[in-house]
Amino acid sequence: MEKEVAPIMAKYWEKAEFPFQIIPKLGALHVAGGTIKGYGCPGLSVTGTAVATAELARVDASCSTFILVHSSLAMLTIALCGSEEQKHKYLPSLAQLKTVACWALTEPNYGSDASALETKATKVDGGWILEGQKRWIGNSTFADVLVIFARNTSTNQINGFIVKKDSPGLTVTKMLNKIGLRIVQNGDIVMKKVFVPDGDRLPGVNSFQDTNKVLAVSRVMVAWQPIGISMGVYDMCHRYLKERRQFGAPLAAFQINQQKLVQMLGNIQAMFLVGWRLCKLYESGRMTVGHASLGKSWITVKARDTVALGRELLGGNGILADFLVAKAFCDLEPIYTYEGTYDINTLVTGREVTGIASFKPAGRSRL
Template identity: 85%
Template sequence: MGELLDNMSSKLGLPALDVSLAFPQATPASVFPPPASDYYQFDDLLNPEEKAVRRKVREVMEKEIAPIMSKYWEKAEFPFQAIPKLSSLGVAGGTIKGYGCPGLSCLGSAIAAAEVARVDASCSTFILVHSSLAMLTIGLCGSEDQKQKYLPSLAQLETVGCWALTEPDYGSDASSLRTTATRVDGGWVLDGQKRWIGNSTFADILIVFARNTSTNQINGFIVKKGAPGLSVTKIENKIGLRIVQNGDILLNKVFVPDEDKLSGVTCFQDTSKVLAVSRVMVAWQPIGISMGVYDMCHRYLRERKQFGAPLAAFQINQEKLVRMLGNIQAMLLVGWRLCKLYESGKMTPGHASLGKAWNSQKARETVSLGRELLGGNGILADFLVAKAFCDLEPIFSYEGTYDINCLVTGREITGIASFKPAILGKSRL
């Protein structure tokens, strides 16, 4: 019996085979598939600068990031050695002009977000939190001194930012947040708690929103890493965006000097200026994820054989692949039009919300079809689809859940707000 247990123990200790050896019929996502989803030649709608952004981001993501993502996703760890590669993309700061930022068009910034998400949704979320939330808040609502002080290093990813709005009791109803800011000599004291804050476990600066105890309005503050009274703990056991380090933030009498109060945030509506732009960017994440899944399935179905024929030869598989492709063409055009509306000054909150809600819903269908097409390999992160399937779930919910975004658009087209439940009264029954 002892000898048997020893043999079993030694066998249990063997490492898993490399997926290329264990399943040589199909190439894993560490060697990323070529792009195959631009069926309606969307690329023709881009200007030379936007095409150059797409090419650069695609090349870096495929060659430098794709080979390592599965390992870090499995460990739920952030690949800090990838930050210089992500910095080399030159997209942090997005549409912000000056201060070392790229000053991209809205469409150029959105395409960059999609191309990063095509290879890895977690990296895309990391950049969007840093760039389209933290940096954009400083760019839109900060003083000139704050822009000069913080944006250049953030643009180079020498420092990292996060954006702290959501609280344990207030997600979709974030305007009701309870974190407080109390005026004291020379600054402000923040007390409260934030939850689900991406990048927060290692961010150098935290954009924190709190309720001014004097005015009862929402104000914004720049809190520095290591500030006395600030503590951040990692949220464990996520099934999606596992590489992103979401945290619980505790603020216990954290002092913020006057120079780090964002003068452009005087009420909750000021956060909406940032959310409107970031919601456009988030609407492009499902596009990128869907493109990556389609590209993977397109290659896999031609490589993998059953009954002597490639899986691509089977009718049902072709129908699913075409349905995925159709979704992507429609999502691309919605995203493109959304950017054009923003650039022309015509975009409304309802436009942004509909784009995010509809694209994330169509992406959900697309990645589900991809998971079906890969069969058993559809639950292995090595072939991208399982990872993308899980990563899309938090994206479906953040930056406004599907339902809340639908209600934002619903309010705009009907003129009737339906967010809060009716006050319960006595039943007439």
Template identity: 80%
Template sequence: MTISSVNKAGIPEEEMSSKLGLPSLDMSLAFPQATPASQFPPPASDYYQLDDLLNPEEIEIRRKVRALMEKEIAPIMTKYWEKAEFPFTAIPKLASIGVAGGTIKGYGCPGLSLLGSAIATAEVARVDASCSTFILVHSSLAMLTIAMCGSEEQKQRYLPSLAQLRTVACWALTEPDNGSDASSLKTTATQVNGGWVLNGQKRWIGNSTFADILIVFARNTATNQINGFIVKKGAPGLNVTKIENKIGLRIVQNGDILMNKVFVPEEDKLPGVTCFQDTSKVLAVSRVMVAWQPIGISMGVYDICLRYLKERKQFGAPLAAFQLNQEKLVRMLGNIQGMLLVGWRLCKLYESGKMTPGQASLGKVYPQTSSPLFATTKIFPLVLRAGLDFADGQGNGSPSARAHGRERNPRRFLSRQGLLRSGADLLLRRHLRHQQPGHRPGDHGDRQLQARRSRLSKPALMNSRGRLYISS
């Protein structure tokens, strides 16, 4: 006699197992009021008509990238995001739009204007943040490093296949112990007969698990300066493993890289990287591209939310008919216009040779002042949080939720928000001490600082006259 096992609910295991693993309902059946995100909505977030500031080539790039992302990429990305897998079938489609290599001229690269490349980044990010990160790492970091710091022979050997996405590259600078303080990296490069031997570890390197070539930065043991190297996939002593269980940018394959006596031939040493300052040439361009990534994501979130609020009905009316939702939409739309204009101006400053590191940083991080300036990565979370509010009970699976899961990434990419806040606190502390000569730790200045911090940490509310105040 066979006795069926019974679980705590009193249901036989055979019956329970027959109900597991069933596919979920199609979204059109499960939630018929709203169009699924796989059918991406038409653009509605460019309220000030950015196309008027673009030349015909840049307008065409925007149209071509937008069409491909909406029709070919949007329908498949949710499945890969859920599994935290990379959609390798999308690589040929991304190659077809011809944006890999961005501003690089020759060697099969598109030779776009900086603004054209930035627009392409934003249009990719508008539909999927992970795809834009894949392109950013491959194009604006790895390929650009070869173009700016490589020899002529290296450019001719590597850039054509990278531009066509027949091969993929990653950029390995960050280490477990050195993120923002990248110039203190510990990976070493020791010169030997015929080349170099690399030893060390890198972490959070996007594209690294499947990259064909790795741009690796290491400290020259003879000069103590930072040098750059092109390391090929499968090199003896090279071990790359995927970082699992991420919440943000789940599709991006970030990896840990271990190098144990990895030999790199002399021909694959980048001659243009002789110290850490040489990386700033590449980072200057990538900062602009990183500023445009949250612009694109915010545009996509707004477009999705606007359509959803028009389609979803409660209390006999579309959600878009309620004034509270309209106010949030207006704030989102206004923030996006400010972000677009900051991004556009950054591109023009760079192309004219006038952009300073401070201007690039301001474009990424909202200034620690009371001035109502718009910037990209500080305004970005505000747009996403409004998008999550709009997502209602459907929020956990929405594009807004997927985007919100990676909202900190632009700040982590090139700057650490925690360090920026610490710097602001330090400046405020110095200001208070300057006001009170003879200040000692624990005096009124510290209490003032704590009170200021506490006040700023409380939520801002709006009174009946429409004025913002800090709740007590």
């Protein structure tokens, strides 16, 4: 990552373009597929996959997100919910990044309330017809394989489908003007009578609850992205403070700068330990939805504080993408929001600890 990605990422971030030439090099790292065993996948532990996620994010958050969407969402859905035929057909190529996947759940009208999705799947002879829209779908503008969730018009339950790029009726448009993760190619997907053969319906997705098997792992991985981003910002600030001089001394010599640097380091240690604990809970089969939500929300909010301190330490240079701290500062904002916003993850945890769900708005006030 430091050799191949670090030298070029600011240029591609500024242009909001993806450096396709690095895909084979990312494939050679053999981390795509993460925890999946067999089918050419690495079969790493959850902890091993999490640390790899952090190390990718330490250099570039967008590359980390590219792998996370491809691996911990799309590939994992096929691995957990697909047939043996589907696993053998798709996973080996995806594991080598010879093909790229995306994962489409979010819609224009449904983000946090994803279970209310409106995309429809209607059974026809030999397959299914998909109609609807998806939004904010990373990798979608160039993905070879799209894992798409839709509501079965007969059962009213959520089903999953593998859709090939260039399928008739499928249109993907790049979203513009993002302030963070600009290298990630998020797309708006429109499906008009897209036919999916029976062989590409995921047999293990028969309700929205089936998506939670995937989200449980991916939320752990997303929690490790802010850890990696914060480590990268600390590294840059530590180096900058020792090299940059003001008032005849390196910036590292000033007490207030040392205090901020130490606060950043303390935050990172705490974030790392929460992420580590989350991995061990998952590996022992004891992790709950509340654990994952608390870990993701707390780590991202602590990372926000940490990266903001780093931006302060660089002064004016802290708002230039060339110095990378500003880029990391912006890249953290989408991560604070996706895979459940801070607020939604907090409420998920609150539901678990109180037994009371507070997702629905309160009734009309007498006032």
